[in-house]
Amino acid sequence: xxxxxxxxxxxxxxGAFKTTYAQQPDGxxxxxxxxxxxxxxxxxxxxxxxxxxxxxRHMLYFAGGPALPDACRYRWGEVPVDLDRxxxxxxxxxxxxxxxxx
Amino acid sequence: MSISDTKDEAGATPPKPAYPEHLAxxxxxxxxxxxxxxxxxxxxxxxxxxxxxxxxxCWQWVCRAEEIPEVGDHMLYEVxxxxxxxxxxxxxxxxxxxxxxxxxxxxxxxxxxxxxxEFRCMFHGWAWNIDGTMKDMxxxxxxxxxxxxxxxxxxxxxxxxxxxxxINPDPDAEPLSDFLGELPDHFEGAGHDLGQRWKQVHVCAExxxxxxxxxxxxxxxxxxxxxxxxxxxxPEHAYATGTRWDAFGNWMRLASALPTxxxxxxxxxxxxxxxxEQQALNYYYDWHDQEAAAIRLQPGxxxxxxxxxxxxxxxxxxxxxxxxxxxxxHMHSGEMLMLFPNFHPWGGFSRIVxxxxxxxxxxxxxxxxxxxxxxxxxxxxxxxxxxxxxxxxDQPITDAVELGYLARVxxxxxxxxxxxxxxxxxxxxxxxICSSENEAPVRMFHDLYDKWMGFEDGDHLSRASPANGAAxx
Numbered sequence: 259x260x261x262x263x264x265x266x267x268x269x270x271x272x273g274a275f276k277t278t279y280a281q282q283p284d285g286x287x288x289x290x291x292x293x294x295x296x297x298x299x300x301x302x303x304x305x306x307x308x309x310x311x312x313x314x315r316h317m318l319y320f321a322g323g324p325a326l327p328d329a330c331r332y333r334w335g336e337v338p339v340d341l342d343r344x345x346x347x348x349x350x351x352x353x354x355x356x357x358x359x360x
Numbered sequence: 361m362s363i364s365d366t367k368d369e370a371g372a373t374p375p376k377p378a379y380p381e382h383l384a385x386x387x388x389x390x391x392x393x394x395x396x397x398x399x400x401x402x403x404x405x406x407x408x409x410x411x412x413x414x415x416x417x418c419w420q421w422v423c424r425a426e427e428i429p430e431v432g433d434h435m436l437y438e439v440x441x442x443x444x445x446x447x448x449x450x451x452x453x454x455x456x457x458x459x460x461x462x463x464x465x466x467x468x469x470x471x472x473x474x475x476x477x478e479f480r481c482m483f484h485g486w487a488w489n490i491d492g493t494m495k496d497m498x499x500x501x502x503x504x505x506x507x508x509x510x511x512x513x514x515x516x517x518x519x520x521x522x523x524x525x526x527i528n529p530d531p532d533a534e535p536l537s538d539f540l541g542e543l544p545d546h547f548e549g550a551g552h553d554l555g556q557r558w559k560q561v562h563v564c565a566e567x568x569x570x571x572x573x574x575x576x577x578x579x580x581x582x583x584x585x586x587x588x589x590x591x592x593x594x595p596e597h598a599y600a601t602g603t604r605w606d607a608f609g610n611w612m613r614l615a616s617a618l619p620t621x622x623x624x625x626x627x628x629x630x631x632x633x634x635x636x637e638q639q640a641l642n643y644y645y646d647w648h649d650q651e652a653a654a655i656r657l658q659p660g661x662x663x664x665x666x667x668x669x670x671x672x673x674x675x676x677x678x679x680x681x682x683x684x685x686x687x688x689x690h691m692h693s694g695e696m697l698m699l700f701p702n703f704h705p706w707g708g709f710s711r712i713v714x715x716x717x718x719x720x721x722x723x724x725x726x727x728x729x730x731x732x733x734x735x736x737x738x739x740x741x742x743x744x745x746x747x748x749x750x751x752x753x754d755q756p757i758t759d760a761v762e763l764g765y766l767a768r769v770x771x772x773x774x775x776x777x778x779x780x781x782x783x784x785x786x787x788x789x790x791x792x793i794c795s796s797e798n799e800a801p802v803r804m805f806h807d808l809y810d811k812w813m814g815f816e817d818g819d820h821l822s823r824a825s826p827a828n829g830a831a832x833x
Contacts, residue, residue, distance in 0.1 A: 316775065333670075334711060
């Protein structure tokens with residue numbers, strides 16, 4: 259996993275609909291279609307401006323919604339385990355999960 | 361687990377793990393479209409009947425055995441407005457009681473706790489030993505002729521499977537083993553014991569929707585197309601025709617890519633295909649397009665090679681040994697299982713377990729439990745099980761950062777369920793439609809629901825027009 263700080267603005271490509279979803283510094287998401295049209299949206303799907311007036315709400319959320327600490331960006335089947343720590347969590351994750359340890 | 365024979369006893373040819381036999385068992389659910397009346401998702405009459413016919417009669421998972429390791433350790437299990445005390449009464453015995461004092465009905469136990477010696481009511485002080493026998497009938501002289509009827513707390517049936525403690529409030533219920541049927545075989549056949557897993561994560565989210573609405577959002581995979589468009593499929597698997605479901609009595613199983621599979625999808629496959637193998641890999645790990653991928657695929661290299669190795673490494677690290685004994689089918693963990701009414705222990709090494717239940721007596725309020733059960737070596741003591749991380753109805757699921765990438769995926773799912781709860785009330789025809797194949801598990805759930813609710817001959821509570829097939833198929 260990457261360890262950048264601050265994290266770069268997120269961007270995802272939706273191949274089926276030929277669009278790119280790019281998180282903006284103001285918290286909105288810019289959606290760009292391959293045909294050149296653009297639209298800016300709130301994360302919840304509301305259109306703000308631009309020729310492109312509709313977008314996938316879930317992709318907007320994924321690009322512009324909440325982020326996770328880098329230490330927690332794991333796939334669910336690969337959540338780290340540390341056999342030698344009493345908590346079972348590796349130190350990096352342990353710091354990110356204070357509630358986990360009571 | 362079974363290991364296939366090797367021809368070279370000298371070890372020149374290492375044994376290859378056999379394809380798990382349990383995955384080869386097929387029992388397709390009968391095809392057909394199912395219409396489900398919408399009333400059952402919000403009308404109080406349904407909730408009241410569910411309490412009587414499902415929550416008071418069905419086997420339900422309540423906690424893990426390691427959460428109450430010592431005699432006297434106890435948990436509370438709450439569903440709808442029901443509350444039960446689940447207590448370890450001996451090293452090898454767990455009991456469960458309705459959480460009510462037999463005097464005036466106050467909840468007998470307010471909190472989970474450790475090493476209790478009694479359950480004493482905080483109203484007038486009547487007390488029972490943890491084994492349910494009467495300990496102290498305060499001012500018993502003032503209750504002539506009643507001692508026999510309060511001498512023992514009524515018991516629920518209790519059963520344990522692979523560390524999961526189940527209760528059934530119905531004293532006449534069938535044994536848990538009968539209710540589970542061949543479910544344990546499917547996990548034993550997987551070659552690893554859920555009973556030995558470590559409960560690494562436990563999140564419980566309160567949601568403003570009916571428990572069935574949220575459960576059904578996790579009962580099929582077809583919604584991935586629109587709800588999780590970032591979950592792209594590798595071009596290598598573009599031929600895949602979706603998922604298949606098999607039904608085994610009170611539970612069902614999703615599996616994909618079965619080499620024995622003769623039951624292929626009737627229609628074209630679904631799923632967003634990645635525009636490149638690199639994109640498939642990046643999105644698998646949630647590396648977005650503006651950050652450098654941690655792994656650059658070499659020409660010709662496939663996503664599956666990387667993800668299989670990574671999953672195998674993670675399992676091997678968690679087990680403290682290699683994971684060579686396990687077939688790739690365990691690694692990819694394409695098995696989603698659901699035991700009626702609300703328990704979802706996924707197969708393989710996916711680690712996921714879900715539970716869904718009504719919260720209080722509001723039919724539009726529910727609790728979703730999410731567990732990640734990490735592999736753990738048999739010869740090492742497990743860390744303490746994770747305490748429950750409760751999320752209020754106003755907290756986003758991404759507050760549960762321990763879920764990792766899954767939290768962001770759930771954020772998408774839970775963005776739907778509130779809209780579903782609202783939209784159901786706007787359906788003039790009064791029912792929703794579930795598909796033959798991709799939504800077979802939702803159909804099966806409602807078939808079982810009808811059976812338990814006494815609706816085999818029609819949903820008599822529904823306001824939907826019979827002409828519209830209120831409970832029709």
